[in-house]
Amino acid sequence: xTSKAGIWSRRPRCFPKREIELSENPGRRLVNWVKKxxxxxxxxxxxVPEYSMNPFYWLGALTAMVFxxxxxxxxxxxxxxxxxxxxxxxxxxxxIQNVPLGWLLETVHLYGAYAMILLAFLHMFRGYFISVQxxxxxxxxxxxxxxxxxxxxxxxxxxxxxxxxxxxxxxxVSIGMLSFLPAQIGNILTFLVAGAGSSAAELTRxxxxxxxxxxxxxxxxLLLKMYMFEAHGxxxxxxxxxxxVTKGPAGSKDYPWWPSVYLYFAMIGGVFIAFLLVASxxxxxxxxxxxxxxxxxxxxxxxDWYFLWMYQILKFAPFEGNGIYYxxxxxxxxxxxxxxLPFIDRGKTRGPWSRPLYVTFGLVMVAELVALxxxxxxxxxxxxxxxxxxxxxxxxxxxxxxxTTLAYRLRGRKFSGRPTLGGAARALGLPFRHAGITAVFLIxxxxxxxxMETMVGSLSGGQADxxxxxxxxAVLIASFYGMARMMRRLTLKRGRA
Amino acid sequence: xxxAQEESDKKVEGGRRNFLKLAxxxxxxxxxxxxxxxxxxxxxxPPPQGGPLAWPNVKIANASDLDxxxxxxxxxxxxxxxxxxxxxxxxxxxxxxxxxxxxAFSGICQHLGCFYSALPAGGSPQCNSGFKAAAPQGxxxxxxxxxxxxxxxxVISGPPPRPVPQVILRYDDSTGDIYAIGMGAPTIFGHGxxxxxxxxxxxxxxxxGGDLVTEATLFS
Numbered sequence: 001x002t003s004k005a006g007i008w009s010r011r012p013r014c015f016p017k018r019e020i021e022l023s024e025n026p027g028r029r030l031v032n033w034v035k036k037x038x039x040x041x042x043x044x045x046x047x048v049p050e051y052s053m054n055p056f057y058w059l060g061a062l063t064a065m066v067f068x069x070x071x072x073x074x075x076x077x078x079x080x081x082x083x084x085x086x087x088x089x090x091x092x093x094x095x096i097q098n099v100p101l102g103w104l105l106e107t108v109h110l111y112g113a114y115a116m117i118l119l120a121f122l123h124m125f126r127g128y129f130i131s132v133q134x135x136x137x138x139x140x141x142x143x144x145x146x147x148x149x150x151x152x153x154x155x156x157x158x159x160x161x162x163x164x165x166x167x168x169x170x171x172x173v174s175i176g177m178l179s180f181l182p183a184q185i186g187n188i189l190t191f192l193v194a195g196a197g198s199s200a201a202e203l204t205r206x207x208x209x210x211x212x213x214x215x216x217x218x219x220x221x222l223l224l225k226m227y228m229f230e231a232h233g234x235x236x237x238x239x240x241x242x243x244x245v246t247k248g249p250a251g252s253k254d255y256p257w258w259p260s261v262y263l264y265f266a267m268i269g270g271v272f273i274a275f276l277l278v279a280s281x282x283x284x285x286x287x288x289x290x291x292x293x294x295x296x297x298x299x300x301x302x303x304d305w306y307f308l309w310m311y312q313i314l315k316f317a318p319f320e321g322n323g324i325y326y327x328x329x330x331x332x333x334x335x336x337x338x339x340x341l342p343f344i345d346r347g348k349t350r351g352p353w354s355r356p357l358y359v360t361f362g363l364v365m366v367a368e369l370v371a372l373x374x375x376x377x378x379x380x381x382x383x384x385x386x387x388x389x390x391x392x393x394x395x396x397x398x399x400x401x402x403x404t405t406l407a408y409r410l411r412g413r414k415f416s417g418r419p420t421l422g423g424a425a426r427a428l429g430l431p432f433r434h435a436g437i438t439a440v441f442l443i444x445x446x447x448x449x450x451x452m453e454t455m456v457g458s459l460s461g462g463q464a465d466x467x468x469x470x471x472x473x474a475v476l477i478a479s480f481y482g483m484a485r486m487m488r489r490l491t492l493k494r495g496r497a
Numbered sequence: 498x499x500x501a502q503e504e505s506d507k508k509v510e511g512g513r514r515n516f517l518k519l520a521x522x523x524x525x526x527x528x529x530x531x532x533x534x535x536x537x538x539x540x541x542x543p544p545p546q547g548g549p550l551a552w553p554n555v556k557i558a559n560a561s562d563l564d565x566x567x568x569x570x571x572x573x574x575x576x577x578x579x580x581x582x583x584x585x586x587x588x589x590x591x592x593x594x595x596x597x598x599x600x601a602f603s604g605i606c607q608h609l610g611c612f613y614s615a616l617p618a619g620g621s622p623q624c625n626s627g628f629k630a631a632a633p634q635g636x637x638x639x640x641x642x643x644x645x646x647x648x649x650x651x652v653i654s655g656p657p658p659r660p661v662p663q664v665i666l667r668y669d670d671s672t673g674d675i676y677a678i679g680m681g682a683p684t685i686f687g688h689g690x691x692x693x694x695x696x697x698x699x700x701x702x703x704x705x706g707g708d709l710v711t712e713a714t715l716f717s
Contacts, residue, residue, distance in 0.1 A: 176609035196706020293579035297614035298623040300638040320656035
């Protein structure tokens with residue numbers, strides 16, 4: 001590969017086969033023989049550019065590694081676990097209490113699941129904010145989103161298997177949500193994932209989903225995604241793409257997989273597993289009581305942390321009764337929007353500073369997710385009144401929008417060096433010098449907030465006023481659009497100045 | 498001569514290609530048809546295991562043993578569907594017994610299928626010690642759904658979209674025994690489409706796929 005051609009114009013399909021030399025050393029001869037007959041002497045994986053030797057580029061790889069770890073610990077647990085309603089709990093307890101190091105096995109599997117979900121979320125949001133889904137990685141994004149849903153499915157199905165009072169009740173709630181789908185689809189799905197209503201069928205199906213169906217799905221999609229990754233390589237830093245840079249700074253190069261990248265990944269993977277093991281050894285799990293209807297009725301089943309945001313949304317007063325359709329519907333729409341992001345966010349630029357609308361939307365999403373999770377954790381079983389629900393979610397929305405707008409203005413101003421208090425003050429003072437546009441900006445902000453309050457209010461309780469909801473939703477969208485346009489204009493103006 | 502040979506080759510080639518296309522299309526169609534027919538497998542609703550499609554008729558308790566302060570939990574109509582029997586202390590909708598105050602309800606919340614707790618008057622659920630029930634009622638700790646046991650399981654507050662189904666009871670005047678003889682509408686949550694009220698559909702959906710309860714499995 002010549003430096004003149006640039007690293008992106010031509011990529012070697014594979015390194016040329018190296019001639020294996022015969023050696024007198026028997027160990028070396030064995031290694032060489034294996035290399036030769038297995039084809040391992042050809043390094044087929046794409047070399048890794050210098051900029052991606054950075055842990056942020058390896059979040060997906062770490063997720064895949066934890067997936068392998070989960071398969072390993074899961075298979076070990078399968079030796080003892082019995083998936084029947086009368087033995088699921090006792091066999092899980094047996095692993096924890098009697099099997100040597102069984103407590104560590106269970107804990108590593110649980111924390112591994114947490115790590116996998118957390119890494120998948122981080123992987124997605126990192127990609128979201130630097131816009132990795134742009135051409136030619138549209139399909140990689142969609143496949144990744146489906147994989148993310150499957151990973152959440154793994155968490156959901158695995159949660160039931162120990163048959164504790166919390167996990168069984170929470171699983172029943174999630175199955176219950178399926179019944180709100182259109183009648184026939186809901187019935188078939190419920191029958192497929194949970195059976196016709198008996199606990200035994202529910203456990204058997206969740207077990208099958210957890211150990212066969214979902215892992216097989218994740219694995220196939222992982223292969224598909226790895227294949228696409230090999231074709232397209234890691235996304236360049238967004239600023240490179242936006243400035244049309246194809247080549248890194250002088251001296252930066254591509255590293256071959258063997259030995260540099262293997263060593264690098266072994267290093268970050270090793271550190272990660274070490275953290276997982278130490279955390280598991282320090283904080284081993286203890287099992288909640290076994291499930292029985294009598295015990296269940298006195299428990300507040302909470303889902304695991306990664307579903308708490310959803311749990312909290314369902315406890316909002318406006319989503320009581322038939323309002324649940326709106327809650328489930330909007331979450332589905334949100335998931336669909338993020339999945340189809342590459343076909344929605346079609347701008348050419350990738351840098352966060354040139355995509356104020358999407359970055360603001362992403363930050364609002366992150367802030368709401370975190371807030372709802374914490375809030376859901378703190379208020380088990382409590383119904384949140386409409387005003388409070390709208391106030392907190394709306395407050396976070398407005399807060400993040402105002403903060404990002406200010407940040408974009410601060411950035412837009414021509415000021416060099418690191419952010420200082422003076423710079424921030426100047427940015428805060430800016431609206432006063434542009435009183436006109438600030439006033440215009442405030443109008444959609446206020447109108448949008450009122451519209452949101454009206455929309456949520458008109459959906460409350462059983463008597464939903466659909467006309468009012470649709471009207472206020474339209475106003476809300478219009479005001480958002482107005483704000484987005486203004487933010488865009490402001491930032492672009494700054495950029496040009 | 499050579500040209501004629503070439504043309505005839507082309508014809509044969511074209512014939513072969515058409516045949517292959519036809520075979521491929523037919524094969525794909527047959528495969529698709531066989532997959533579509535599997536849809537029936539998915540929509541098949543298995544009948545109840547171990548019994549006919551009829552409500553079990555089981556003796557639950559004797560009226561003299563009922564304590565108003567502690568509701569009795571029993572399985573009905575299937576082994577996996579808990580129900581609650583209680584004496585509410587005042588004439589209740591569909592109540593039986595000397596004072597028409599004995600009622601029973603499905604123990605599964607109509608919101609999202611949690612097993613809720615039954616509170617006697619003055620009782621409070623473990624999840625909310627600040628709450629005191631004014632009259633016997635159901636309280637779901639999942640999302641705070643509340644059911645009025647005096648008024649046929651009507652929703653007092655919280656997210657449930659409809660009342661909780663009532664167990665149809667029969668009272669034997671001579672012995673004081675209480676029998677469960679059926680379930681009222683709507684369907685028990687998680688069994689068939691929620692909110693179904695046609696009695697035949699309720700019977701079919703409530704009993705599908707599970708084990709019918711017997712006196713031996715009533716309290717298991």
